[in-house]
Amino acid sequence: MSGAALLRLQGVSKSYGSVHANRAIDLDVSHQSIHAVLGENGAGKSTLMKLIYGVERPDVGKIEWQGREVRPTSSAEARRLGIGMVFQHFSLFETLTVAENISLLVPGTKAALAARVRDLGATFELEVDPNAHVHSLSVGERQRVEILRCLLLDPKLIILDEPTSVLPPQSVQRLFGTLRLLRDRGVSILFISHKLEEIRALCDTATILQAGRVTGRVDPRQASSRDLATLMIGREMPPPPLHAKAKPGPKVLEVAGLDHATDDPFGVSLSGISLDVRAGEIVGIAGISGNGQKELAEILSGEVALLSAQRDVIRMMDRPVGHLGAAARRRLGFAFVPEERMGRGAVPEMPLTDNALLTAHDRGLVRRGLVRRQHKAAFAQACVEEFDVRTPSVQAEAGALSGGNLQKFIIGREIMLEPKLLFVAQPTWGVDIGAATAIRRRLVALRDSGAAILMISEEIEELFEICDRLYVLHKGRLSPSLRVQGTTVEQVGEWMTGAAGEPAHA
Numbered sequence: 001m002s003g004a005a006l007l008r009l010q011g012v013s014k015s016y017g018s019v020h021a022n023r024a025i026d027l028d029v030s031h032q033s034i035h036a037v038l039g040e041n042g043a044g045k046s047t048l049m050k051l052i053y054g055v056e057r058p059d060v061g062k063i064e065w066q067g068r069e070v071r072p073t074s075s076a077e078a079r080r081l082g083i084g085m086v087f088q089h090f091s092l093f094e095t096l097t098v099a100e101n102i103s104l105l106v107p108g109t110k111a112a113l114a115a116r117v118r119d120l121g122a123t124f125e126l127e128v129d130p131n132a133h134v135h136s137l138s139v140g141e142r143q144r145v146e147i148l149r150c151l152l153l154d155p156k157l158i159i160l161d162e163p164t165s166v167l168p169p170q171s172v173q174r175l176f177g178t179l180r181l182l183r184d185r186g187v188s189i190l191f192i193s194h195k196l197e198e199i200r201a202l203c204d205t206a207t208i209l210q211a212g213r214v215t216g217r218v219d220p221r222q223a224s225s226r227d228l229a230t231l232m233i234g235r236e237m238p239p240p241p242l243h244a245k246a247k248p249g250p251k252v253l254e255v256a257g258l259d260h261a262t263d264d265p266f267g268v269s270l271s272g273i274s275l276d277v278r279a280g281e282i283v284g285i286a287g288i289s290g291n292g293q294k295e296l297a298e299i300l301s302g303e304v305a306l307l308s309a310q311r312d313v314i315r316m317m318d319r320p321v322g323h324l325g326a327a328a329r330r331r332l333g334f335a336f337v338p339e340e341r342m343g344r345g346a347v348p349e350m351p352l353t354d355n356a357l358l359t360a361h362d363r364g365l366v367r368r369g370l371v372r373r374q375h376k377a378a379f380a381q382a383c384v385e386e387f388d389v390r391t392p393s394v395q396a397e398a399g400a401l402s403g404g405n406l407q408k409f410i411i412g413r414e415i416m417l418e419p420k421l422l423f424v425a426q427p428t429w430g431v432d433i434g435a436a437t438a439i440r441r442r443l444v445a446l447r448d449s450g451a452a453i454l455m456i457s458e459e460i461e462e463l464f465e466i467c468d469r470l471y472v473l474h475k476g477r478l479s480p481s482l483r484v485q486g487t488t489v490e491q492v493g494e495w496m497t498g499a500a501g502e503p504a505h506a
């Protein structure tokens with residue numbers, strides 16, 4: 001077999017303090033292969049990719065590239081070798097054009113780059129106007145720019161970190177078409193995803209990581225999603241949430257005719273938004289990101305407060321709250337999980353204990369202005385245990401947790417506040433399939449205990465699994481309320497793309 005692999009890792013290990021993020025990893029990526037790396041949150045996938053892309057260096061072990069040992073010490077060096085990477089969070093400047101953004105990394109005149117962008121775009125179904133400003137592009141188009149930027153450096157391997165989590169469903173197949181074309185033209189792909197169906201549809205090999213070690217290698221086309229999930233989590237999947245019929249109580253959240261013009265030149269203005277959520281029900285907001293989700297979340301959370309005259313436009317727990325800020329709304333029994341976990345949901349430089357304090361200070365963690373250290377640690381510890389947050393200790397900095405584990409911590413912290421109204425944005429984004437099921441079960445249990453839950457999600461399956469009712473957000477307007485029972489995925493899809501017509505304003 002030797003010499004056959006494009007990339008070969010032998011006995012590669014990487015630790016962060018006492019955490020063995022990667023242990024004695026052996027990995028072969030073949031030429032012309034789409035190779036999945038899957039594993040639970042914290043299994044070590046991102047660390048492994050950072051080692052390959054030169055962002056981190058292994059403690060021990062050997063990396064061979066095209067049969068020769070290499071030690072990339074920076075991403076620039078990895079790119080020179082022919083290794084590209086597309087991150088989940090794009091690194092493009094909104095005010096620059098596509099060609100200008102590309103010219104920051106790729107040598108050549110703008111005119112020459114624009115011509116190559118058109119050329120590669122036509123070959124790989126990555127069409128995008130090189131003169132368009134990035135702010136005017138959809139998420140799918142921005143991702144195409146990122147892939148094009150990699151391709152212009154003529155890579156032999158492209159690493160994609162959860163590329164479909166940012167895409168609307170209709171763009172996923174198009175991305176897969178591009179990746180297959182790339183493979184056929186000789187580029188190998190390392191593909192990280194939590195979506196097992198996608199891995200089965202796209203990849204020819206899958207390496208499974210568990211707690212930093214390789215625990216399996218399979219041909220995903222020959223395995224069922226259930227097989228892959230079991231291999232990944234090392235036990236049978238937890239059952240999906242039992243969803244008994246909702247017993248809606250009084251209205252806990254009411255928004256009546258919210259209009260909001262955004263100041264952000266790239267934002268979306270909201271128009272005529274009316275919705276309600278009752279105690280004991282989960283209401284979802286479906287839609288493709290960038291249709292006003294961010295603006296609606298800022299207003300509902302109180303990060304952006306309305307004018308006093310508009311206090312009645314938003315009512316929580318039967319009180320006008322439009323003019324109140326986030327802290328005042330929280331005091332009424334409101335809790336909130338924002339989409340951005342770093343910076344908004346948690347402060348990366350602070351330990352989990354202090355991150356618990358951020359929203360749970362009213363739960364007896366502070367007395368007479370003084371922080372009660374033991375109570376703070378006990379709260380964080382309970383959250384870590386109940387929500388299966390994998391971390392060496394509650395003293396670990398939030399920024400050192402893997403993305404999915406931090407998400408579990410933030411959701412756990414807010415659920416532990418026992419809110420009357422919980423508002424969550426993308427609750428299982430980046431969370432592995434076992435933990436996602438666990439989070440959904442907890443949301444249903446919170447609903448059954450009488451709380452009202454409003455959830456923004458791009459995952460239609462998730463919305464159909466746990467919501468009682470849905471609204472769809474499109475271009476800053478909301479569809480009428482749709483009962484999940486009796487509504488089809490296709491109908492929701494029509495509202496998502498605007499094909500269902502002008503939303504009614506109730």
Ligand SMILES: Nc1ncnc2c1ncn2[C@@H]1O[C@H](COP(=O)(O)OP(=O)(O)OP(=O)(O)O)[C@@H](O)[C@H]1O
Nearest residue numbers: 016021041042043044045046047400401402403404
């Ligand atoms: N900079 C760091 N400092 C300390 N620990 C870290 C650091 N980066 C990662 N870790 C730890 O290494 C382990 C592996 O993390 P990694 O991000 O590679 O997992 P992952 O499989 O990509 O997870 P996810 O699916 O949640 O993104 C985790 O326990 C994480 O807490």
